[in-house]
Amino acid sequence: MDNNIKISRKELYDKVWATPMTQLAKEFNLSDNGLRKICIKYVIPLPPVGYWQKLQYGKKVVKPDLPEVEEENEINIHVDSLKENIYSENSIRRIVTAEIRSNSALILKVNDRLSNSDDIVIKTQSNLEKKKLSESYERVKGTISTDRGLPSIVVSPKNVSRSLRILNNLIKNFKVLGYKIFLNDEGLNIVAYDDDKMLIYIREKSKVLLTPNRWGGNDRDLIANGKLAVKVGRFGTFEFVDTDKNLIEDQIEKILIKVETEFREMDERRKLWKAEHERQEKCRKIEEAKQELKDNELKKFIGFFNDAHRWKKFTVLKEYFEHVKNINPDDLEWIQWAEKKLDWYNPAKNEFDDLLDHVDKDTLEDTSKKKWKW
Incomplete structure (x- = not known):
């Protein structure tokens, strides 16, 4: 006779950390290996080798939190109550x-x-x-x-x-x-x-x-x-x-x-611990890659945001430059100096200026002083 046992991730997680796998598997008429595969599939952490022995002798153990997933789907465990699983706890024996x-x-x-x-x-x-x-x-x-x-x-x-x-x-x-x-x-x-x-x-x-x-x-x-x-x-x-x-x-x-x-x-x-470790390592790398994408995206947007605000300030400087230029058209030295500073400050050009390479263009703060501040 076939059955479907429905259980949430949280419920299965609680059971896995309350009862040894070999015993818990009997509740679902599964092999302990089969139950481990289900836990791995639904990103449910498993007790490491030696966990139950440490618990038995009162030693300190670590129980990880249940990781969050994008979709908390209900777990359906298919059970054939008439079929003897060849991977039962007695199969190795x-x-x-x-x-x-x-x-x-x-x-x-x-x-x-x-x-x-x-x-x-x-x-x-x-x-x-x-x-x-x-x-x-x-x-x-x-x-x-x-x-x-x-x-x-x-x-x-x-x-x-x-x-x-x-x-x-x-x-x-x-x-x-x-x-x-x-x-x-x-x-x-x-x-x-x-x-x-x-x-x-x-x-x-x-x-x-x-x-x-x-x-x-x-x-x-x-x-x-x-x-x-x-x-x-x-x-x-x-x-x-x-x-x-x-x-x-x-x-x-x-x-x-x-x-x-x-x-x-x-x-x-x-072998199961190794497979679980590799799965967790893979998940960790995926999460790190996701976080790196998020960090880069935020960094990119902050740059975009700062450039927009700097552009607004640049336009004010540009207008002022045109005004002074019209008043003092013969002051060529100042005009050339101001044009170079505008090119340095312009977020669309970002020209290099060796005298201002230590200055943050968004805040106009001296970054060298921050670097050596004790």
């Missing part, structure tokens, strides 16, 4: 899922034994083998952790082997997917597309242990509970945890799908 499952080069099952280890895994293993619980000061008791500059792993000794095998599997799969992989002080970074980055962490989950103390209360300690979690960091953190039915080793496909989907969505948002 569906595409990625199909690609991951059909990629025979990916290893979707973690090996029971650590073999053919990546260099990063070898370094990590060597680091963890040197750690002792008695020397560990982790927030979660019973765990050890890697040093800075290595993949961030915080687990109990019994889960070190599992963590290394999971890490080895993920690194190999990330390389198959074409990600760049590097280490820094934050840990293991994976990079895709236009330098979009995520961090990979491995943690052991914890439980709270309350121990009575001598003051009649309880000491609260975090104790490792044996369950592993893989965290993927970006603006927030996506977590995959051991469950009673599925260990992390059985969730590799799920992790890869989530990571690749996030990377592609980041890439899509960046």
Whole structure:
């Protein structure tokens, strides 16, 4: 069934800045990309990348005003309620899922034994083998952790082997997917597309242990509970945890799908932001060109206006010149001087006079004094 939703620019603008695009699009049964195109068409500014995250954490955000347009036409949004849009919010995930499952080069099952280890895994293993619980000061008791500059792993000794095998599997799969992989002080970074980055962490989950103390209360300690979690960091953190039915080793496909989907969505948002930025830049240049035309037109008219008034004053001077010339026809020196000044002042001639080149003809003010006035 087809529908037409009618909405004003102001109403759509208010909605766009009140609700994330992916959620708002559902209200119109559109893709978020489709709704963005409508906003761009009707010159409605869009929240930039990271806007909602900043808002969530109470950071300062900037909301631009709705630009004025020549015609405030009502927006008609055509909706086919029976048609599933292939660009819906889940379309990227569906595409990625199909690609991951059909990629025979990916290893979707973690090996029971650590073999053919990546260099990063070898370094990590060597680091963890040197750690002792008695020397560990982790927030979660019973765990050890890697040093800075290595993949961030915080687990109990019994889960070190599992963590290394999971890490080895993920690194190999990330390389198959074409990600760049590097280490820094934050840990293991994976990079895709236009330098979009995520961090990979491995943690052991914890439980709270309350121990009575001598003051009649309880000491609260975090104790490792044996369950592993893989965290993927970006603006927030996506977590995959051991469950009673599925260990992390059985969730590799799920992790890869989530990571690749996030990377592609980041890439899509960046492209849309770039397109919006280019559109705004184009609009800005058009507005600048319009304003320049207006400024030039006004400047031209002011010149015309001033010339008309100067012409009127010139005619008075001309009449006076003729009068003096008739009275003193023999004063040739003055007559020649006056004729040159008339040619200089005449807006139709504007002859150059090196002795008066610093004078504004409209006001007869000395412009050199204005220039050097402090």
